Structure formats: C-alpha cells, structure tokens
Amino acid sequence: MDLGFGGEISDLYHRFRRxxxxxxxRAVAEAFSLGGDDLVIDLGCGTGQLATPMARQVRAVIGVDPEPDMLARARSAALEQGVSNVGWMVGKDTDLPLLQSLLGERVGALTIGQALHWMDHETLFATAGALLRPGGGIAVVSNGIPLWLQDSDWSRALRAWLQDWLGAGPTNSCGTDEDARQRYAESMIANGFEVSQVKIDSTEELDFDHLVGGLYSSLSVDRLPPPEERAELEASLRSALDPHRPYVEDVPVRAVLGTKIT
Structure with missing residues (x-):
C-alpha cells in the first residue's frame, strides 16, 4: 500500500505534525490499565508522534506503518528523545493476524492516531479482539481538524486558495469529524467492545511557516510542489492569508476507546 508519504513528506510530517x-x-493508559508489563501496537504510526510518548507508559511499543521513510524518521526521532523501547515494522492493518502469531502474546492496546481513514475499520475491529488481553483495547485518536476545515476566516481563505491551486476544494476530514467517530464507536460496540470517549480542547497560534509546513505534510509526494516553485506559491498564499492574521487554530483532540470486556 503506497500512500505517497515517503521522501520529503516524512520529514515534513515529523517537523510540522503536532x-x-x-x-x-494518560487517558489511554488509564482506560486500559496499561503498565510496565504491557506491549502496545501503534498502527499507521507515521513518524512516531503517538508511539514514542506511549512507550514511556509500557514495556514496549511496536510502531507499524507501510512507509519505510516514515519509520526511519520515527526511529531517529525516538532515539533523539532517549526512547529505546519502541520497535518499528513495515506493515499495515491487514498484517495484524501475522503479527499476533509472531508475538506469541496478547497486547494491552492497539492505538491508531489519525490514520484509521486509510484502513478497513470494520475488519480491523472484528479481528483485533483476538490480539488484545482482557481489559485491553483499541484507541482511535484524532489530533485536531485539518487546516482547510477550520471555522475561521483564515481557513476559509485557505480553502479558496487551495480551490484555485488544486482545481478542487479539499473536503477530506481525515476521520476527525463526529460522523466518523460515531461509525467507529458503533463498529466497536458491534464487535464486543465497551466504548468511551476522551475530549481535550485547546487552541494554538500558527506562524506562516508552520501553516505552510502543515499543508505540505498533508500532500502525497507526487503532489508536493518542486522546490523551485515554492517561493512563488508561498508568496501567493501569504497574500491570500495575510488579511486574516493571526492564524489561531482550534485543536480538538478526540479519542474513541474500545475496551475488550470478554
């Protein structure tokens, strides 16, 4: 499964994804009673934004992602932070049964940080129970709203600019919307999980460089503008957004937690 997130995208992802x-x-660790004996699998781990801090709560984390460049950046970032109990594996959600047989043990949690929209969640939830220990569970986490879907003047200006640049307005919520969370919760319940939710709200003021970096990090490598075109492109974007400063971003963090009850 090649999602186009290799090469420069992996570095942009590491630098600009919060x-x-x-x-x-803490909420995930408490929900599943995670401790020093537990193993956690982070699916679609990207550059380790969720896997690395989670590793401080448990015996070890295995970060799984289909993109080797993402994993290479995740590995170096974890080492830079002094975290050594994370392993990195090329794979995807359909590899869970194989991973279970390789591990030879059940895990405390399966975490998915803003990546479930790339997966077949129905099949994943149906098969995940066999991998989890009693009381363990699945955490599906979203980390804010895409820059182009914020309820603000600067975000509306960004949508209009993207419409001109791409020829189509971006609408993908990346699984961050309430309808997606409801689908995930209903599917978890149907597969025997007890569901709860976590909500954490904050705001963050972005500077222009972080806004551009966040935008670039959301593109596949084949859609990323070549370096020689970026200065002109960014000048156009700055002109469109400058009247709407400051760029205050709403950051609703949401987690759907499914606890294994049998």
Whole structure:
C-alpha cells in the first residue's frame, strides 16, 4: 500500500505534525490499565508522534506503518528523545493476524492516531479482539481538524486558495469529524467492545511557516510542489492569508476507546 508519504513528506510530517497532549496519553493508559508489563501496537504510526510518548507508559511499543521513510524518521526521532523501547515494522492493518502469531502474546492496546481513514475499520475491529488481553483495547485518536476545515476566516481563505491551486476544494476530514467517530464507536460496540470517549480542547497560534509546513505534510509526494516553485506559491498564499492574521487554530483532540470486556 503506497500512500505517497515517503521522501520529503516524512520529514515534513515529523517537523510540522503536532504531538499528542500528555492528558491523552494518560487517558489511554488509564482506560486500559496499561503498565510496565504491557506491549502496545501503534498502527499507521507515521513518524512516531503517538508511539514514542506511549512507550514511556509500557514495556514496549511496536510502531507499524507501510512507509519505510516514515519509520526511519520515527526511529531517529525516538532515539533523539532517549526512547529505546519502541520497535518499528513495515506493515499495515491487514498484517495484524501475522503479527499476533509472531508475538506469541496478547497486547494491552492497539492505538491508531489519525490514520484509521486509510484502513478497513470494520475488519480491523472484528479481528483485533483476538490480539488484545482482557481489559485491553483499541484507541482511535484524532489530533485536531485539518487546516482547510477550520471555522475561521483564515481557513476559509485557505480553502479558496487551495480551490484555485488544486482545481478542487479539499473536503477530506481525515476521520476527525463526529460522523466518523460515531461509525467507529458503533463498529466497536458491534464487535464486543465497551466504548468511551476522551475530549481535550485547546487552541494554538500558527506562524506562516508552520501553516505552510502543515499543508505540505498533508500532500502525497507526487503532489508536493518542486522546490523551485515554492517561493512563488508561498508568496501567493501569504497574500491570500495575510488579511486574516493571526492564524489561531482550534485543536480538538478526540479519542474513541474500545475496551475488550470478554
């Protein structure tokens, strides 16, 4: 499964995608009673924004992602932070049964940080129970709203600019909307999980460089503008957004937690 997130995208992802708040990490650990004996699998781990802080709560984390460049950046970032109990594996959600047989043990949690929209969640939830220990569970986490879907003047200006640049207005919520969370919760319940939710709200003021970096990090590598075109492109974007400063971003962090009850 090639999602186009290799090469420069992995570095942009690491630099400009925010980490998860400590309250979220604690909430997941408490919900599944995670401790020093537990193993956690982080699916669609990207550059480790969720896997690395989660590793401080448990014996070890395995970060799984289909993109080797993402994993290479995640590995170096974890080492830079002094976190050594994370392993990194090329794979995807359909590899869970194989991973279970390789591990030879059940895990405390399966975490998915803003990546479930790339997966077949129905099949994933139906098969995940066999991988989890009693009281363990699945955490599906979203970390804010895409820059182009904010309820603000600067975000509306960004949508209009993207419409001109891409020829189509971006609408993908990346699984951050309430309808997606409801689908995930209903599917978890149907597969025997007890569902709860975590909500953490904050705001963050972005500077222009972080806004551009966040935008670039959401593109596949084939849609990323070549370096020689970026200065002109960014000047056009700055002109469109400058009247709407400051760029205050709403950051609703949401987690749907499914606890294994049998």
């Amino acid at each position: 980490g998860y708040p400590p309250e979220l990490i």
